[in-house]
Amino acid sequence: MRLDSSRPLLIRLFILAVLVLVPPVAIVSYWAMGEFERGMIPEMDKKAAVVGRDVTAQVERAVDLGIPLDGLVGVDEFFAPILQANPEIRYLAITGPGGRVLFARGIAKETLAGHLMRAAPAGDDGKAAIGPYLDLALPVGSRAGIGGQVHVGFDQGYIGTRLGDIFYDIVVVLAASLIVAFEILMFVVFFNITGPMKLAAAVVDRARRGDFTHVPGGVSGDEVGHFIRTLSTTIRRADEQFRSLMAYIDEVRTAHFDKTVVERAGEIAERVRFLYRFSETGRPLVIRDQLATDIRLPLFLFVFAEEMGRSFMPLYAREFGTSFAGLSAEMLMALPIVMFMVGITVASTWAGAAIARLGTRRVFLTGLIPAAGGYFLTAFAESVGQLICLRILSGLGYALVTVACQTYIARATVEEKRAQGLGVYVGAVLTASICGTAMGGVLAERVGFDATFVISSLLAAISGWLVHRLLDAGQDGGADRNDGDGDGKSLLRLFANWRFSALLLFAAVPAKMALTGFLFFLVPLILWKAGLTLPEIGRTAVLYPVVMAVLSAVSSRLSDRMGWRSGLVAAGGLIGGLGLLTPLLPLGLDAPTGVALAIVALGISHGLSASPQLALVPDVCWIECQSFGRTKVLALVRTVERFGSIIGPILAAAFIPAWGLDGAVVVLGSVVLALSVIFMLCSFAFGSGLHIVAEEDEE
Amino acid sequence: MSWSLARKVSAALVALLLCTGLLTAVFGYYKFEDVLSSLVRSRYSFVVFTIKKNVEDRLNLGFALRQLRQIQEAIELEKVRDDQVLGIEIYDSRGEVLFNTDRGGIGTSVPAKWLEPLEATTTQPFSLLDEDAQLVGLPLVNTLGKVEGAVVLRFPAAFLERELGQLLGRLALELLAALAGFSVIAAVASYALLGSVGRRLGGMERTLDKVLADGGFAEPDPRDEGGFETRFAEFVLKTREAVDHISESTDEVERLDRLA
Incomplete structure (x- = not known):
């Protein structure tokens, strides 16, 4: 492991962080889920008993009035609201004396009959596992000697499904913790080890060639800080010895009457100065690095x-x-x-x-x-x-x-x-x-x-x-x-460069419009309307930065290696626009899935185009970047694209009353797509390589 | 207080571990509480719903709410069936309690906030929090759609802690034990991982001191060709050489000075 390189140490520390953070949370969560599930079973049983008791009481009343069990009318209509109001109950059924299924709602009679035939006998509490269900059977008509049963069926996986949200929350917290851990460890390594060691390496490199003019700055109480102090002290001591010698030589040269001694002392001073460099300012300079x-x-x-x-x-x-x-x-x-x-x-x-x-x-x-x-x-x-x-x-x-x-x-x-x-x-x-x-x-x-x-x-x-x-x-x-010169007014001359204007208006602005109009504004509204909870909305929206993080690294390399910047920007724009047209596709997707697809498309779009878009700026206005400074040109790009961020939600909000939420997504997507198509057409004329001819020279 | 690298890293890891563990525990617990509470509420809502149906069937026959004497027995039966139920009350639209499992409460007035749900046009179950009890209720509506009153069921707000206190206590202990165990692992692993950095730096410092004091060479790890330690060995050598040279030069100047 190299001391002045952060990568190996970071990898080891991150592996350590994963090993320390994931297992305890995973183990305790696993135990807890099991305990929670067991803790909920009695409550499910009570619920089943309450529902079963009510249904049984109603059926008993009819039987007491002399209505035969298989002659009951309107049972389906009676069961329907109960099932609707209690989603954890999967079915309600009544069976006759021989176990024949007379009425069932929420499950086909044949299916239930099959399950009942194969099931092990119910316990004293009337509970039995039948197929994927937990069945509670309550006797009905026993006073009339009929011997029927009311069945209340729960989905065995219902508790697991309800507790699934806990699992997702834990995954979110754990993932966020790992990212925070990575950031903190990276900070600790860079700030405490790699940064100071790079300074130390710079000083060591100078000193091993005889240059003792600098000492590393920054002091901390750890081992690296101690090492840096030792290094500095050593160089300072050498510096002090050098200065003592020079002071002595100066004294000899000034005060000595023997010319040969003075000359000899001068030669010694020159030789030391020839062999080694010490600071001219009277003490070693402290290097600090940002x-x-x-x-x-x-x-x-x-x-x-x-x-x-x-x-x-x-x-x-x-x-x-x-x-x-x-x-x-x-x-x-x-x-x-x-x-x-x-x-x-x-x-x-x-x-x-x-x-x-x-x-x-x-x-x-x-x-x-x-x-x-x-x-x-x-x-x-x-x-x-x-x-x-x-x-x-x-x-x-x-x-x-x-x-x-x-x-x-x-x-x-x-x-x-x-x-x-x-x-x-x-x-x-x-x-x-x-x-x-x-x-x-x-x-x-x-x-x-x-x-x-x-x-x-x-x-x-x-x-x-x-x-x-x-x-x-x-x-x-x-x-x-590289700030360059030129005021804000003269900077506006950049818009005379049609390539620059096309890049901004037809690529940068629509990208931001889609981001704020769709992701920031429409996504929470659509998902909330679809019944998703806030954590679910967060988990869906997070697809965008995840996809973008993965793709942006790839696209940066692609754009640098192949120089296919305008192509990537155009492709990104088209994918983003088409992605927002997802509600038009006849795929039969539910709202959350459709939105998730559109978010992934937007992530792909921006992942492909964000870095190449910035890299394209100096390509299309190289001369302007030289005269105004790249920082100012990029700042202008950022400012103009923010108009897209402002317009996006306004357009989306204006579209909703006319076309509804899905319609707003589609219309916003159409606008983005249309602008992206224009950029694509423009990009064919961009040419390749650096754009070194300013527009005014062409005129 | 000076902190070693290992101590800094292990402190960061332990802090993160504790935060992660506590956050997941808090979120997990509250989510569980939500799921279980909704299940309990839905059970009681069902009980309330059956009472409501019972009352409304009789209202539909033309009886006035305060005339339904059999309802008193029905609600007492429901309370007996479930020892978690604190009480069931039926009150009219003005807030007067007509039937109550605690018979002493009949004739009293309900708090004003119990009447608020009756003003809404919805017939959905409503939930209220009343000191240390939770309430689920349903409005009672006659055939003309007029709200006649409401039925509410009270159950303890802290039912979860009471029912599952032991389970939650055991889980909390398990969590703390896991966090403590892995905190120790984090600290030990940090020391093991960063100890080598400290040892190598300490070794270089000692070599520097020794070479400057007694002479000799700094011998870098042969595997570190071109790395920091190799360059540091050259630095040590050069520094020693410089110090020796300056020292010899000083001796020479002294000798020349004495010649006079």
Whole structure:
């Protein structure tokens, strides 16, 4: 295992985390499920007895009136509402003296007769397992000497099915825990071992060539910190000896009257300086390094906090009523999402300037105040107006925090490793999205929407605490390396480049429209209407980041290796648009399955196109990227695509009154598909390789 | 307090293990409680439903609600059948209790919140929480669709803890034992895994001290060709060489200085 490489250590630690976290939870859950099942059986028996007793009493009354058991009328109509009101009861039946099935509802007479024939005799309590059912038989007509029976049948797997939700919740918590464990361990390894050891390696590399000008910075109380201190002390001692020698030589050269001695001392000084380098500033310089991974854990926690509300935001907005400022109920549910995006768009435009002035650390902490405050106060919102204002506030903070993280990562990464830096950002956002969306649903069902927002604010506060504690206050600030020049107005000249405009309007904007309009807004509404619980909605919505996380890594490699960027963007757009047309397909799918398919298609779409889309920007406007700076051009791309995020929910909400929820999905999908087709046609004219001829030169 | 790498990692793992264990236990318990409560409520709803049917059949024959004396026996019979039932009450639309398994309660008024479900047009079962009891009820409706009153059944709110207290206690102990056991494993494994890092760093430190004090060489692990330890060995050598050279140079300058 190499000491200055994180990969082997991380792999071992993650395996350890899996071995430590999964078995105890799995073992205890397995025991608990068995105990829970056994704990519920007596209650099921009581329920069966109550139902059976009532049915028996009714039948007895008829028999007492002289009606023969096989001559009862309207038994089916009598059984129907009981079965409907008690879904755990699978069937009700009456059998005659010889065990002949006279009436049955919920099961075919022949099937029940077959099961009864094969079944072992019932116990004293009248209970017997017959086929897949638990059958409770109660005697009827015994006073008249008839000897019939009323049968109440339960599905043997009913308890297991009901307890299945517990299993899914446990899986969600366990998966989220493993992801959090991975993030924390990665942070511990990078922050405490790999980062300091890389600094130590840099200093060692210099010193083994005779350069003692630097010492590694950062001190911790662990073994690595101790080693770094020993290393620094050794170099400082050598430095002190060197300085003592030089001071002595200076003294000799100044004070000695014998010229040969002075010359000889000067030669000694020159020889030492020739062989070894020591700092010119009077002491060794301390090297501190900024690692992209330093910000990953705070970013992960912050995005986790925001994503917690993702699976239920429209449902939460609906709780505040359906009328406000003359807007439709659907528009009111969409507005919190829309205004959050507006907040992000507004703050994004000046976040870069704020970072250049204040530095990433301070902007992160400043942005955290409206973001975490917004989450906290959302828990106490009393009207949709308040909710909208708070979502704007959170959006402003979200933009500041995420742009600060992007800038921190960009500054911590050398140009050649910019893709790796982007991977740190995308990785943190996607894993947080997976955890947040899934856990948000589980938490909201258990503790309620309001408490979930309070938990979000706590997570955001923890991320701020980490940044406050771990990032060096005096380390960053100033403009980006490749900021270029050009103001916002001149930046708009970029739109004269038709390739750039086509990429934005027909690829980036529709992608965001589908994301916010469908996934953020329509999915919770459709699934809730289909009767899914909040955890189930969360588990369905989480398919998007899962698919995207898997595919984006593949598509980045494909796009870099094959250079087929515009093709991947076009293919992604088409898949996303077609996926939203799922309700039109005559597959007979139920709503949740259809929605899940559409979400997977959207995940594939964005997984294929997100990275190539960003990589395509310098291809289609290479000269502009050089003159304005790539950061500014990419910031413009982000700002414009956020208009898609704003338009998406508005369009979807406007479509619902006319076409219903499924119709809204289809129409939104048609819009996305149409725009994607236009991009595909445009992309044929894009050509391959770098686009090095600016549009104005062509004119 | 200084924390070793192993202590940091094991603390992180143990904290995660405890959080995961407790979260899954809390979610699992509440989900179980939900499922079991809904089953219990549906049983009592069925009991209430049968009483409601019984009452409404008689109302449909033209009797007034307060005239249905046989209902008192019927509700007492239902209470006797199930020792979990705290009481069954039938009250009219003004809130006066007409029949009650606790006969002393007949004639009293029900709390105002018991009347709220009667204002709704729905005839679905309603649930209420009353101090330490849960209630399930159903409105009583005559043939003209007018709500005449309601029947409610009370059962203990803490029935789950009472019925399953032992089971839950045993599960909690098992969970704690598993968490404690795996916490120890996490700590030991962290020390085993990161101990080698500490030992290698400690070894390098000792070599550095020894070579600088007594001379000699740092011998890197032959398997670490080009790795950190090989480069560190070169660093040690170079540092020793530099220190020796500076020391010799100092001696030489001293000698020259004394020559005067």
